[in-house]
Amino acid sequence: MKRPVVIPAALLFAVVLILAMVDLAPPALDLRPLVAANLASSGVAHPVTAVLLNYRAYDTLLEIGVLLLALVAILAVSESVPTTSSTSATSSDLLLPMLGRIAAPVMVVVAVYLLSAGTSAPGGAFQAGAVLAAAAVLLHLTGLLPGWRQPGVSLRWGLAGGFLLFVGVGAILLLVEGDLLRYPPDHAGVLIFLIESGLTLSLGLILAGLFLFLSHDKGDVG
Amino acid sequence: MTDPLVWLILLPLTWASLAFPSGPGRGAWLAIAALGVQLMLVLLLVVDVTESGILVRAVGGWGAPLGIDLAADGLSVAMLLLTQVIALPLAIYARSYFSATAPEGKYFWPLCGFLLAGLNGLYLSADLFNLYVTLELVGLAAVGLVAAGGGARQIAAALRYLFAMLLGSGAYLLAVALIYAAYGTVSMKTLAPLITAEAPVVIWLAGGLMLAGLMLKTALFPFHFWLPPAHGGASAPVSALLSALVVKASFYLLLRLWLGPFAGLTAGAGLLGWLPATLGALAILWGSCQAIRAQRIKMLIAYSTVAQLGYLFLIFPLLTGEAALRAGIMQAFAHGLAKAAMFMTAGVLIKATGQDRVDSLAGAAQQLPLTMFAFGLAGVTLTGLPPSAGFLAKWQLIEAAMAQGAWIIAVVVLVGGLLAAGYVFRVLRQGFLLVPATSADTSVFHPLPRTLEWMALLLAAASVLLGLRGVELMELVSLGGAV
Numbered sequence: 001m002k003r004p005v006v007i008p009a010a011l012l013f014a015v016v017l018i019l020a021m022v023d024l025a026p027p028a029l030d031l032r033p034l035v036a037a038n039l040a041s042s043g044v045a046h047p048v049t050a051v052l053l054n055y056r057a058y059d060t061l062l063e064i065g066v067l068l069l070a071l072v073a074i075l076a077v078s079e080s081v082p083t084t085s086s087t088s089a090t091s092s093d094l095l096l097p098m099l100g101r102i103a104a105p106v107m108v109v110v111a112v113y114l115l116s117a118g119t120s121a122p123g124g125a126f127q128a129g130a131v132l133a134a135a136a137v138l139l140h141l142t143g144l145l146p147g148w149r150q151p152g153v154s155l156r157w158g159l160a161g162g163f164l165l166f167v168g169v170g171a172i173l174l175l176v177e178g179d180l181l182r183y184p185p186d187h188a189g190v191l192i193f194l195i196e197s198g199l200t201l202s203l204g205l206i207l208a209g210l211f212l213f214l215s216h217d218k219g220d221v222g
Numbered sequence: 223m224t225d226p227l228v229w230l231i232l233l234p235l236t237w238a239s240l241a242f243p244s245g246p247g248r249g250a251w252l253a254i255a256a257l258g259v260q261l262m263l264v265l266l267l268v269v270d271v272t273e274s275g276i277l278v279r280a281v282g283g284w285g286a287p288l289g290i291d292l293a294a295d296g297l298s299v300a301m302l303l304l305t306q307v308i309a310l311p312l313a314i315y316a317r318s319y320f321s322a323t324a325p326e327g328k329y330f331w332p333l334c335g336f337l338l339a340g341l342n343g344l345y346l347s348a349d350l351f352n353l354y355v356t357l358e359l360v361g362l363a364a365v366g367l368v369a370a371g372g373g374a375r376q377i378a379a380a381l382r383y384l385f386a387m388l389l390g391s392g393a394y395l396l397a398v399a400l401i402y403a404a405y406g407t408v409s410m411k412t413l414a415p416l417i418t419a420e421a422p423v424v425i426w427l428a429g430g431l432m433l434a435g436l437m438l439k440t441a442l443f444p445f446h447f448w449l450p451p452a453h454g455g456a457s458a459p460v461s462a463l464l465s466a467l468v469v470k471a472s473f474y475l476l477l478r479l480w481l482g483p484f485a486g487l488t489a490g491a492g493l494l495g496w497l498p499a500t501l502g503a504l505a506i507l508w509g510s511c512q513a514i515r516a517q518r519i520k521m522l523i524a525y526s527t528v529a530q531l532g533y534l535f536l537i538f539p540l541l542t543g544e545a546a547l548r549a550g551i552m553q554a555f556a557h558g559l560a561k562a563a564m565f566m567t568a569g570v571l572i573k574a575t576g577q578d579r580v581d582s583l584a585g586a587a588q589q590l591p592l593t594m595f596a597f598g599l600a601g602v603t604l605t606g607l608p609p610s611a612g613f614l615a616k617w618q619l620i621e622a623a624m625a626q627g628a629w630i631i632a633v634v635v636l637v638g639g640l641l642a643a644g645y646v647f648r649v650l651r652q653g654f655l656l657v658p659a660t661s662a663d664t665s666v667f668h669p670l671p672r673t674l675e676w677m678a679l680l681l682a683a684a685s686v687l688l689g690l691r692g693v694e695l696m697e698l699v700s701l702g703g704a705v
Contacts, residue, residue, distance in 0.1 A: 073363070077380075179283045
């Protein structure tokens with residue numbers, strides 16, 4: 001019943017959207033010169049990193065909060081889902097675990113590179129954390145790392161640590177400099193690198209957790 | 223602690239992310255202490271805004287359009303006040319409500335903290351993209367709270383809620399992208415003079431998307447489908463939080479956009495305001511009728527929320543005058559306080575009787591007089607009897623409607639009040655007038671911590687007594703505001 005209405009409506013919306021986009025004038029305001037002009041005092045050399053961790057660092061702060069929140073929500077739900085007894089994956093395949101053992105250390109090195117490259121080239125905490133998480137998922141899929149149950153104390157601090165560090169730096173800057181996340185230009189680079197390092201670790205754990213907490217009861221698939 | 227404005231966002235973020243590593247079920251006392259501080263901060267902010275009008279803070283020291291601005295005017299401070307005033311008693315209630323081992327309480331404190339941080343951030347943000355991030359914080363935390371520790375049916379309700387939230391935020395985000403494509407900025411202050419009645423089609427499209435997305439998030443009829451199962455199925459403190467506060471956030475944002483950056487469009491199209499108003503009127507009628515028919519007490523209260531949200535949208539055609547805005551905020555306060563109290567009393571009744579049917583409440587007034595009294599007081603506000611805040615809100619609304627000749631709105635308000643009396647008295651009749659079928663039934667009431675009853679009564683009494691001090695609140699709303 002619904003389909004004959006929804007499909008034409010969606011098509012009509014798409015056509016109107018495209019037509020409206022086509023005759024769009026160039027934007028009234030161009031922020032790029034402004035981004036470039038303040039780059040020197042932002043503490044980093046790459047404009048994207050400057051936007052993410054300095055100009056609009058508050059957005060990034062809240063987005064890390066959203067990721068942590070997503071993980072907490074998953075933990076809250078999986079609390080009530082009955083879990084079967086889990087044995088870590090044992091693969092009869094010899095090649096797969098070996099490839100996992102080779103790839104994971106390389107991925108950690110790549111993550112560290114991405115983190116340090118972020119100041120001057122595309123990269124940074126999000127990318128580095130994603131590679132770390134991918135390494136953890138790879139280890140899990142090759143049977144080397146069991147799925148995660150309810151997290152222990154150290155894992156919980158690891159998950160929340162990056163965000164707490166970010167909030168802490170923001171709060172200290174609010175007290176010292178008078179504005180939330182207002183970096184003094186001389187120390188901006190160091191502070192941003194500190195925040196990004198913490199975020200890399202926590203984001204790696206959070207993103208890995210989004211996968212591993214959900215897969216702990218299916219560990220014996222093999 | 224020099225700047226209450228920014229700390230209102232940082233503080234809940236901090237206690238939320240500290241509660242998580244402290245362990246499942248931990249963090250209640252930290253949250254209650256922090257919420258006490260937040261309440262003081264918001265009172266300081268009220269003083270600040272009263273003295274110096276609109277307050278603006280440039281995060282990172284950059285300022286819009288390069289950075290993000292936070293701004294507080296009378297409207298946002300009023301919403302912040304509502305949030306903290308409800309959150310503190312609710313947190314004290316929740317600490318007693320969740321036993322140490324209850325699965326639904328294990329992650330309540332971190333989720334609740336993120337929710338409140340998102341709400342405070344939303345009321346203070348002056349940046350369209352930043353508002354999207356706060357919407358995500360609020361939505362995701364709310365979904366997590368609904369799903370936490372529940373059975374299959376509750377998780378299904380949470381999933382439906384999640385899809386509705388994602389669709390709403392998705393529409394909002396698409397609109398933000400269109401606005402950025404057209405003007406190159408997402409700062410509300412910069413946008414306000416740029417968006418005029420001659421705006422390109424794409425801006426009308428963006429406005430429509432925002433309107434639809436936020437109506438979906440506020441559960442305006444006919445987008446209310448997700449609300450009753452989500453609010454009716456969650457545990458009582460969560461239902462109170464969602465019904466009293468969360469749905470108000472998207473309403474506030476719609477109002478803010480309507481009066482702020484989109485004022486150039488909405489002022490020119492006078493008939494546009496009748497769209498939300500018509501849906502609001504239908505929400506009042508449909509929600510009330512469903513509440514009158516509901517079998518389970520929490521579903522009754524949830525459908526009452528659908529109806530009460532309708533009043534908020536009746537103000538849109540009348541927004542040319544200030545009285546309508548004041549009526550809308552007064553209604554948000556009245557409903558927020560009363561509905562939080564009502565869900566809290568429902569939690570007490572369900573815990574005490576072990577049942578959630580309206581029919582099972584016979585004799586409740588003898589066993590739990592405080593709770594039934596609190597329910598009655600909250601009902602007085604929802605029905606709009608004097609001297610409650612609900613009466614003041616409806617009075618203002620009718621006055622604003624008559625001043626502009628929109629008598630149909632006045633009729634809807636009056637009919638809505640009668641219908642509300644219908645479902646409120648259904649519960650009161652069961653609790654006060656009917657005696658249990660057998661004397662053995664009275665023994666099934668389980669003893670409960672008195673804190674639960676007192677906190678519900680506190681909020682219910684506040685919803686009535688606010689009617690006596692409503693003038694101060696209404697003056698606050700107009701300070702340095704968009705109108």
